[in-house]
Amino acid sequence: MSDLRTELKQNIIEQLNLEELEVADIDNDVPLFGDGLGLDSIDVLELIVMLEKDYGIKLTDPDQGKEIFASIEKMAEYIEANRTK
Amino acid sequence: MSNGNYKITDYVHIKDHRIFHGKDQVFKTEKSLGLDQFLKASYKKLEIAYPKFHKMDGLCKLGIIASEVLFKEHFISPDTALVFSNSASSLETDKKHQQAMGGMVSPSVFVYTLPNIVLGEISIKHKLQSENVFFIENQFNAELLKEYAEVLLEAKKTSAVVCGWIDLKNAKYDVFLCLISKEGEIPLSKENLKKLYIFENE
Numbered sequence: 001m002s003d004l005r006t007e008l009k010q011n012i013i014e015q016l017n018l019e020e021l022e023v024a025d026i027d028n029d030v031p032l033f034g035d036g037l038g039l040d041s042i043d044v045l046e047l048i049v050m051l052e053k054d055y056g057i058k059l060t061d062p063d064q065g066k067e068i069f070a071s072i073e074k075m076a077e078y079i080e081a082n083r084t085k
Numbered sequence: 086m087s088n089g090n091y092k093i094t095d096y097v098h099i100k101d102h103r104i105f106h107g108k109d110q111v112f113k114t115e116k117s118l119g120l121d122q123f124l125k126a127s128y129k130k131l132e133i134a135y136p137k138f139h140k141m142d143g144l145c146k147l148g149i150i151a152s153e154v155l156f157k158e159h160f161i162s163p164d165t166a167l168v169f170s171n172s173a174s175s176l177e178t179d180k181k182h183q184q185a186m187g188g189m190v191s192p193s194v195f196v197y198t199l200p201n202i203v204l205g206e207i208s209i210k211h212k213l214q215s216e217n218v219f220f221i222e223n224q225f226n227a228e229l230l231k232e233y234a235e236v237l238l239e240a241k242k243t244s245a246v247v248c249g250w251i252d253l254k255n256a257k258y259d260v261f262l263c264l265i266s267k268e269g270e271i272p273l274s275k276e277n278l279k280k281l282y283i284f285e286n287e
Contacts, residue, residue, distance in 0.1 A: 016140065016193070017139040017140045017193075018136070018139070019136075019139040020136050020139070038136075042140075042192050042193050042196055043193070045192035045193075046191065046192055046193050049189055049190075049191065049192065052189070053189055
């Protein structure tokens with residue numbers, strides 16, 4: 001498992017207050033929404049803030065979110081391709 | 086207005102690291118624990134098992150804990166109304182949001198910058214689809230709560246009302262919620278509400 005994926009899991013657990021989860025509980029491919037981690041619309045906003053704050057990525061097209069936040073793997077791929085810090 | 090039909094069916098207090106159900110203390114922690122630690126310990130003790138709890142602000146966590154204790158021994162109809170009040174509104178979360186405004190604000194903090202969000206969180210958790218209102222008052226106002234609860238019950242808007250006081254300011258909390266219905270022994274009156282409220286506040 002790459003450091004970025006682990007880092008993302010740690011950040012998500014911390015910033016979204018998923019206190020009953022640990023890094024090892026989150027698979028790279030598990031859906032972040034719906035039946036996966038069960039994140040909600042406010043969590044999406046937090047993830048958007050996290051992308052900007054931690055990786056310098058500003059999302060301008062809301063439709064992108066569905067694909068980018070599909071899983072840890074998808075998020076990591078997007079960050080690796082677009083990060084500015 | 087008072088027709089003597091309604092009773093204070095049950096009540097809960099949360100204050101100074103203690104939780105009372107009626108007059109019985111159901112949980113207590115060391116006074117050295119901070120608010121977050123007390124709330125987390127209460128969540129575990131009450132076996133709430135509701136992960137969304139951890140995302141809530143302090144006021145909502147207090148509301149969830151209090152309603153969990155209050156509803157435990159009762160069937161709660163989806164039309165049960167919520168009539169809450171406090172003096173600090175959502176000040177704790179408002180301050181947190183204000184402090185973040187210099188940089189990037191947190192959406193999950195911002196959503197709790199209204200006191201009535203606690204009503205929504207309790208309604209979601211207990212599947213209530215009912216009337217609700219949140220009053221900001223200088224202090225516990227028994228007359229207002231009694232009158233408003235009676236109006237809702239008399240208008241057949243609801244079969245029961247949860248009313249009371251849920252205040253959080255500078256990490257000090259004072260919660261008194263009671264269930265009003267036709268069941269129980271204690272008549273609903275301004276005097277009785279006041280007496281029960283000050284039970285833990287003397």
